[in-house]
Amino acid sequence: MNKKIVLAISEHNLWGYVFQPVIVEEDSSGVLAIIEIATEISSEDIKLNDLSHKILTLSFSYSDRLLMKSFSKEKTLKAFLTKVPPDTINRYIRPCIDGYHRKIIRMLYSSKMELYHRSDLKSRNLWPENRIRVTEKPSQAVFTFKKDQESGLHYSICIEGESGVTDLYSKNCITLSQEPAAIVTDKILLFFDDIDIKKLTPFFTKKVIKVPSSSENQYLKTFVRNCLLKFKVNAVGVDIREIEPEKEAHISFEADWHGRPTLLMSLYYEKKKYPLDYPNKKIVMVDEKGEETALRWFYPDKRWENELIKLLLDNGLYQTGPSHFSCKEAKDIDFSGDFSGMVEWIRMHKAVLGAFIFSQNLFDHSYYLGEISMETNLDSGRDWFDLHCIVVFGNHRIPFSRFRNHILHNRREYVLPDGTIAILPAEWFDRYYELMLFSKNSKDAFRLNKSQYKLSEPFNEISFKISSLIDNQDLPDVPTTLNAELRPYQVTGYQWLVWLYKNGFGGCLADDMGLGKTVQTIAFLEYIYSQDCFEHLPSLVVMPTSLLYNWQNEIQKFAPGLKFYAYSGSKRVKSEDFGTLLSHYQLILTTYGTLRNDIDLLKNYLFHHLVMDESQYVKNPDSLTYKAVKQIDAKYKIALTGTPLENSLIDLWSQFNLLNENMLGSYNGFRNAYINPIAQEKKEREEALLRLIQPFLLRRTKQEVTPELPQLLEETVYCDMTQQQKEFYHKEKNKLRNRLLDEKVLAQPHQLSILTLQGLTRLRLLANHPILAEPDYDGDSGKFEQIIMRFETLRSEGHKVLIFSSFVKHLRILANHFDNEMWPYAWLTGSMTSAERDREIERFTNDPEIACFFISLKAGGVGLNLTAADYVFIIDPWWNPASEMQALSRSHRIGQDKNVIVYRFISSKTIEDKIRLLQEEKSRLAATFVTSGNPLSNLGRDEISRLL
Template sequence: MEQLIVVFAQKRNIGLTAIPYLAVIGDNKPIELLEHATPEHIRKDERRFTNDEKELINILSQISDQQLYRKFGREDSLRLFIDGLPGHKLLHSHILPFIDSVLFQAIKVLASSDVNAYYKDAAFGNLYNTDILNIPPLPAKALFYFMLKPEGLSYSLRILQEIPGQQAKEFSLKDREIGFICKRNAVIRIGNRIYYFDDIDHNKLKPFLDKYTIQVPSSRLDDYMKGFVANCIRTYEVIAEGFTIEESNDQPSPHLSLLKDLNLEPVVGLNFRYFNRVFLADNKASVFVDCIYKDGKYRFFRIRRDFGFEQAAVEKLHNLGLRRCGDALFKPVLEDEETGDARALARLAEWLRTNREKLEKEGFSINTEFEDRQIALDLPGLDIKSQEDNDWFDIHVSVRIGDFIIPFLKFRKNLIEGDPAYILPDGRLFLLPPEWFTRFSELFDYAKVEKDSIKLPRAHFSIMERVSSVNVNGHKSGENVVPVFPETSLPVGLNATLRPYQLEGYAWLNFLRENGYGGILADDMGLGKTLQTITMLLRIYQDDSGSVKRNEGSLPPSLIVMPTSLVHNWQAEFKKFAPALKIYNFTGGNRLRSKSIGRIFNHYHVVLTSYGILRNDIELLKHCSFHYFILDESQYVKNPSSKIYDAVKQVESRYRLSLTGTPIENSLTDLWAQMNLVNKGLLGSLAFFKRSFVQPITRQSDEEKELKLKKLIQPFLLRRRKEEVARDLPPLMEQTLYCDMTADQKSYYEKEKSGIRNTISKIFEAKDADQTKLLALQALTRLRQIANHPLMVDETYVGSSGKFEQIVDNLESIVSEGHNVLVFSSFVKDLEILERALKDRKLTYSMLTGATQERQKVIEEFNEKAPIFLISLKAGGVGLNLVKADYVFMLNPWWNPAAEAQAINRAHRIGQTRNVFVYRFISSDTIEEKIAKLQQRKTELADMFVNSNNPLSDLSKEEIMELLS
């Protein structure tokens, strides 16, 4: 019957190998070898083979001619490879050692399986049953006999073969015909018997093939005893005469030390001490032997490793917060790896400081020396004293380290530079706890140092809380939620009912005022920032009885500055909600421009003016004193280098407040600019802010910096989104409509794109970066216009626009169903082209652009009769309440998605009762699609895309060219 066998035989140019065969074995006749068994046989019929047979086939397939050729051959054919093996440079260094290791694997499997193995003598053509090999299930052992006498050392080797159920067999190798099948792990054949060894190579057996005993002269005795004999005692069974072998059963002791790994990074090394031997825990040897020569006698101590004890010690380190970074090396478990030797060493020192007592109780000893300097592991004590002084926290801190008391200011340089290494007066190295860098690093970013005290502005009470671990002003440090403020009674005479979130905003405004802070009320458009502000002002100018008197010197008036288009709205809101307050409108060409204007203001409670007038009349207004200075739509003053920003800084007031729906309209610099106006110095200088926050957050996505910035501004910025607080608002449905360009439009677009791409590429090579991006913006803007309608750039164009056809069709359909639509575009010319189409179809509309003279009349016209309102982004992005509309069309994607959100809020705001549908129109396969994708990527940072002047300034050359791909 056909069965699997393994045949050991000599192969041309290779030597001894083993081949699995499918064979037929009969009585009294040669074994019939049918074919080589290969993994292909297993794939075709897996159930035909046992697990041992499949393992043998797969193991031995590795040394088939074909597989050896694949692994080692570089010749053009298998035949050339086999013929060239005798002179092959890899034969002895790689190929034969590989075959040796595979044969040993096969021997081990054969020893424990039912598969028969045969040895084919090269002198015979056939294979017979009598060629079967006997392979015992257990490995043979080498047994060394040593005899030490005054004249020298002699030793012999015996082979011990244990066979289950039988008496062990012991024999020598001399005078036997022995063949080596494997060398690295010796496998020998004596007749038809195989003996294999797990722990000895053929070189140690060869000397005993032709002699029983080996003599070592006394001149070489000491080296031999400490070398060869010690190794034999460690690895093999040894019978000794003339010297002693003792077992050491002492319990090991764990030891920790500070050292550097292969990457020269500080780590904790784990050692174990056994008897008089210390070694790193990564040593895998299970037995160690020490040789001691004393009083003319040799004594060997055999030390067996206690791996259970060692693993328990490793587990204790894991439980105390270490993780492996090498076999015997550890470092603390951290979310973020520290960079730099000193910071990493500080983490290790902090871990040792914290866990030193526990470690010593568990029997660990600790070496505190690192690179020839002792590390101070004393737990530092902090003595922090502070008091409030007008606008400052006056802070005094001292540090106790062992017997030393050190002023905290001595560590200022370390904290600023991020260097934890400080040399104590006794020469030891003290490593600042990593927690100090979190707790104190910001302190020196914003504080002033005067002699031995640290002065921190009161606006930084969140930093003061981290320093002192005490809550300041009832604010809970570190909470990234809107704090709950004490309820404040509403003023008498307020003609409005505040919603719960508006009451909370009103309480927050009072909290800021009572503690002397400025703030930014940044609620979404339409949530009533104006009403919350008016409520606070009404409360300020009321006396205890609740009456509002003429403001003649009791309190300075408050100044509110806003875009010109909103002055009328603010007047109407004051009249509606707080008629008791006297309002002075300081606008218009006929306004009084007198040096005594301040005395006139003092007869009023609130002065309203525009940003343009503030800028033009600052020489008058900077001499006036105001109680509150309020900036509405404060994103108008986001540019710190502008004249209006400079003018705002010169206005004198006790309190400051900004109102905006987009505190970060274009970049993080917007936030700094607006926060600096209400809480000067809160975020440091602009250069510091860019270095510490803008670059790490926008360029490196530094989450730690982002969280730090949030904590800094959180007490002074209140932002609620419509979906969070105005749950009674109807749903906002948004959909993007992709419009195919007409054939004429597409041809025009592709031609322009090709030319622009070539032009920009040349510009990049010839211009400086800022000039390049400005020219690129102009070129890309032209493509945006063509994607809308080529008429925007070429009045001779006679074709149509796919987007415009779809927009007009949708407008006609929606209006016929009785709906009202706001149509926004960032291009006035866009609206003018649409206006002509509406006239052709006899659709009634209103239009608001920057050129509109009678703005309020146009708004009333829409609210009373026109179903369509065409609005340019700049003219109508803010300050409008157009809840009549239940559809919003966005004709083109804008560089700044925050402006898009503002536009939508003209209709989706408090007072809206119907579902609002927003349609964004994008021309397919154009730059508009690329802009939409970039918006999505950039809006993760507070709905911000690019900086204020050029939306391409943060993009690389590759990203700009990608827009044109």
Template sequence: MENFIVVLTENRHLGLLAVPYLVENMEETPSLSLNEKVDTSNPDKYDYSFTKTELDILKVLNKLNDKHLFNIYSKDKTIKLFYNNLDEKKLTDIIRPHIEKYMALCFDLLAGAPNIPVYFKDAKYSNLYKSDRINIYKEIAEPVFYFTLSEDGITYSLKIKIKDENLTLTYKKPLVICHEPCALLVKNVLYRFKDTDSKKFIPFFEKSEVNIQPRSVPTYLETFVSNAIKSHHVVHEGFDIIEDKTKPKAILSVEQNISQIPVLALKFKYAQKEYLANSASNIALQLNENEGKYTFIKYKRDIDWENNIVDFIEDHGLIKESGANFIPNNQNDSNAVKELIDWINKNYDILSNEGITIKQGNLDNNYFLGNFSCEFTTNKSKDWFDLQMRVVVGDFEIPFLKIRKYIIAGRNEYVLPNGEVFLIPEEWFSNYADILTFAEEKGGSIKLNSMYYNLLKTEIPTYNHTDFKSTLEGKDNKVPQGLQASLRPYQLQGFKWMNYLHNNNFGGILADDMGLGKTLQTITLLLKIYEESQLEDTEIEQIQQLNLFETSNLEGFNISGIPTSLIVMPTSLIHNWLNEFKKFAPSLKIYIYSGSKRLKSRELGKIIRHYHVVLSSYGVVRNDIEYLKNFHFHYAILDESQYIKNPNSKIYDAIMQLNCNKKMVLTGTPIENSLSDLWAQMNFVNEGLLGNLTFFKRQYIAPIEKSNSEEHEDKLQKLIEPFVLRRTKEKVAKELPPVTEQVMYCDMTPEQKKIYESEKSGIRNELLKTFEINGLEKSTFLALQGLTRLRQIANHPVFVKSDYKGESGKFNMIVDNLENIVNEKHKVLIFSSFVKDLDLLEKELNKRKIKYSKLTGSTTNRQEVVSAFENHKDCKVFLISLKAGGVGLNLVSADYVFLLNPWWNPAAESQAINRAHRIGQKQNVFVYRFISTETIEEKIMKLQEHKSKLADTFINSNNPFKNMNETQIKELFS
């Protein structure tokens, strides 16, 4: 009787293969009679009834037969020539990966069919024996990596987790059946692995552990250990692995694809890491080092959330172009930029509400993205209509006469004062072009002859995309005296807005981005309310979780006039709110109504009336609403109010039963899925404003979400605008004055260039020798030293040659520009990564009698130095080393920034610029980058401009050679 078997056997051309056979089982002999090798391309010719699994195995193994491989990989005339001409590299790099891919599929099938025998035939023997049968372990084996970090380096070992046991490989003579994905044969059992290659196992065939020297620890952690943590189970000691559950953010970046067509690249940002939407890894890692202690921050990508973002932007008019790139569904290449920017601006608020950030990449122009408005009004005067058009784009107002010329001429690109290009919406042309064409300029105003009255018959819509901003001033908007914080301008604006709603008995939705201080703005409002009701002093603990037996402690304490307020939030935020109250408004008394021991009785009212604010959770309010609805609160405030977005939920029903004077909600995402989310929250704060839910669905949700009706969207926006305050971090940043950046290219002096070229030649020759003798890894330190030396010469040769008497082209240009700026009464910050740079400038400033401040790592009176620069008008120059002054300084008296040398990480430059360009800065800021031409500095700049792979190395690391190959390093020194 014939049986179907699979034999692992050595092919003299291709290496180890899985081959199907039909065999006859001879019970009286230890060997098997291989009747016939099965022709995988034609199993029907055999007088054997193959099972479905056997046929599936033959279909997979057909991908490994001679004919199939010949057709795919050979241009030779015959299979014999194909094998004769097959070189080792092609076999290893191309053909074996193909073979092992289908070998792995075959093993997967065999693991689920233990009745199909599998044998391993040793190449030394001609016969196949029954004792050669092997078992395929049914489950995917899991490698477990053990890393121990100590002063002596890293000790690394590996075991295989099998059920509840760990299998070691050492001295068991494992055999690699497949390299990737790896399959190992250990004592007649074949183990399969996913996402693991054999290189990780082979070192442990002969030894139980691998030792990594201390000098290689950072690189090893960054590469091998990092990859192991991403894909496998890791047992670690001596370093930490922390899972960060920070809520990710979505970014749409305006960039150009490989065909130079503008697209929106979708990226997801987890903490500080950004990933393209189509990147494969589900785990992201960030390695941090602090005083020799290493910590891996592990981010698990939220694939469901990412898919929802993709669905969201596709629902709003984007289609996938390729990879992570999207374009508007009506985009054509001839007008691609306009249609792309148009889509962004039309959907800007929707994207912001969804938490999607817009950024600009490598377009020819820097386009304006954000909110804009156009107000068009007419006044009848005898035979004329006086026309007024007020156009506001971001922080800029465009003069009527200028915008009129653009609309008449059909020009849609208007350059704003900050250099951004504003694309005039197509609707403005269709609505206003005829009117403005027939209008005349008379005495500085625009008039339309009354004969053209027909052009004005149709109501002219206004396009208002600006947030509501309360401009009321006076005593009612003064910050309460007891507030232990200084409000930023946008926070003050938010408080005034909330106070305006409070005074007019309106509810509101504060929908600021996370991190902008919604909690602080709310505390400020509550403190003002209770402060005006004359807060009483008390010796009672501010924060207590009371029960029935503690009520006697409250005798004699009473808050007069205004009832207690209630803030409802997710349970995890209660202690955060508690700490914020203690920090910013310690005079307010806070009661926590939470936990299993909370008081559920009408007696609760006797307790909470002695407190200003009660903190509770959505779950508690839902469960205890029968008690809570009997109490009268002053304010009911919901934090993370998207919790009530479902109007059919029990939480929503409970919240609506709260009895209070006023309402406010806080959320960063007022609309998560549908406009019904907005209705639920708005109906809580201003019940009836948007009608009942049936009316709202018919009047707004259907036309806006299904038909994309801009008319209905505008009507809804006008309804809710006074009651919703939404600020993103991008909008807050736009309140700052513009930054103008310029690269100052400096020619080296002849003597400087001679020294530079001589040094470069010597470094290059030394590197070539080192590469040849020691290889790449041991040569990068020398390359880094050489690179630093060339950077110093590009600044001034005296840094490396103390006897140098010549000049420096860059130094001369710096001094010339510096003198002009000082003479014009400006203040300037000068940053350098080399303290020697600052020392040289210091001598020049002393010689020219220019007053200055200086801050380096050796400065001990840091605050005095900063104050001297900020508070003395005659102190015009501040010399700052990058290490000492990159962060933690507020230097808004300066309006010029000099960056004397390029740094590998642009974030350092950004931090330096932000010393002057920050909240409080009233002047335009000018940034000069000084670059010596035909030097290493210029090469780095060009690499960064082109965003090449090499530039990424410079951007992301202080060691630019970390991920560079030998050819790239040589090119840098050419």
């Protein structure tokens, strides 16, 4: 026979009936022989399922010894069992055992563990007739209330369960749990969810319980009503009916006990208020009519209640308590007493609140919860707009300009004339912020400069009207007199400049370096000075000194019909004759330094256009240069720069304050509105600023216009020497000229060739930087400044640059500057090993921080593949043009997926300039460079004169 464990119900002499696990063996007749009481040790070898294990563990939890530890200070079990007070048993021990019993009973059915009644503790057998059937689900007590003339009001109980209906009268009962009840009767274990043993006990000895006639009404209002709330009730001769209740949902806007805004939902059934967390499954109402008492009951409509809750949650509220709803989750609610979010939600969700009876119950004030609308109108002048706007709050009409301080200082509460508080819509504070910040008061209207027309965009109808006042007519073609074929993006830039001019706007052309900002501007100047009706006013073009020669060269190349005067240098006209001079020219070219020094003269004249090239030179509003440029009187203004924002947003404000004065407000206002918030990564402020400046800033990156660019774009950058460099160069040039043109030297071709090569090489070094030829030179170099300025711009834009030179020491001067600025670079000269060479190429290709690769002509001639670069600087012209093409091929070769822009840096009015001119004319010198080992061997008197 196999051993197994069953659960026996036995009566403890102190505790009452308890579950006791026993180890048994079953014989062929079904009789179980008890081997021993199960313990944790003795049950280890018997196979049990998981639930049976749990039942066993629970039954061990109320052993006499463990109960002693929990409920007594006695040291021995005998003393505990002898002295335990009845009160301790009734109040603590039996309820504790009942708790374990309820857990065991819930597991019994599923565990398949057998249950027996062991009525005789002396017997060692459990008989089949002692087996107790276990039910799966709880049973239900059913009360039947009857009233008739003979017996009056009386009631009885029966049990409905899996075995059908059970009558308790005259049945034996074993109590295993008192509240809720669990009993064994008729060999069936019955357990309940909702009734205690005290309500069942009388019916084991009585069929019915009679209610005294004098207590009937009170009994109906208390006991019967409570039975209706919890149990199934049958009624005969008693007025108890289920009804379909009248129902309403109320929602109240009020402050919770913390003073925070909340919506409090209440349910009304039959005009009586119930909270959302009403605990009873039924609602029972007492209906008294005279001496008669009736009961009406119904189930709360949970489906309706849940639909109301879902309606609020689906529309953005959070349930922060059983009946409370808020605009924020409970964990996010602060104690600031800010009611704006809830007021706005109420105002925007009137349709949702239509499902409720709404009320506002705040202590000492009330909020305006109606619609908010706007009425707008527009007046305009030549260069201004007046925007009239009235905000309508029900019967109140208030000029929108009255809310300026509220919007600028983020104050949402506005007290209306009747004392109610209006909450200004949250979207106003972003949508109208710029309007409030930049517009001026004009009575109750907003006055806008024409350049601020974008501020009207939040008002669709007004914005449309203003847009119709902006000249957007067909823009002109490029003048036929321009000696250049503009690419499509350059035509767009030219026409954009014309659009600015026709509308009286200033603007910033901010294309990437190398995309032709200068030629687009020259095309525009050619257009305005070709107009028959054009008033004769010259335009002032201001630039860094290093670009002066470039501008002269570009004008002569692309628009030779434009008359210009270079107002720079010691011989410039600075007297009263300057006014007369202006009448003879269309363009006055000058430098920022000259303008700053001569501002007392220049500020007295009116110019048609002020063109600021490399306008980042005036990015500092505290600088003397900025203050000087600010004094120039010009009808229209244009800025050209590849880096409109070099260091901070102050750069942007400074330039736009010159282009369209006050368009971005005061510096302090701009700092508070944009600089500080954007530094805190507030994206909406950044987007608002971009919208405002968008019409007046045109920027195309090299990547954006790649399809319109040739694979290889070459540009010559002419660099003016500094004054000190110029004097040094001309002194050396004159000495060399006199020496080479000496008759004795000319008569000796071999000596002439050597002297010429030495002398011209020295001049080339001086044209680059005098320190290359004279280590004691303590001045600067115009070409050096241009190279650094252009590289710095490209570096800020994320480009990679190859810098080639035939002189390693020229590269070293630049590298020293890079070291001082802590700009990382790669380096390659002919003296490096193959391994060093490969390492530098890998660094440049793969390290995004390295934007520059210095390469000497000797090292860069063959075997390099540097397609990571998209810009090439050739910083000194080479005798052999084929060597230049080899350098270009380092970046522009198979595998290059970017367009390559090449800058050739030439010091103007030096030997470099003249070599380039001779090459362009296809002179014998250029042909000689390609075919001869000594490019200067065939030079005669005329060629030497031209070079010097």
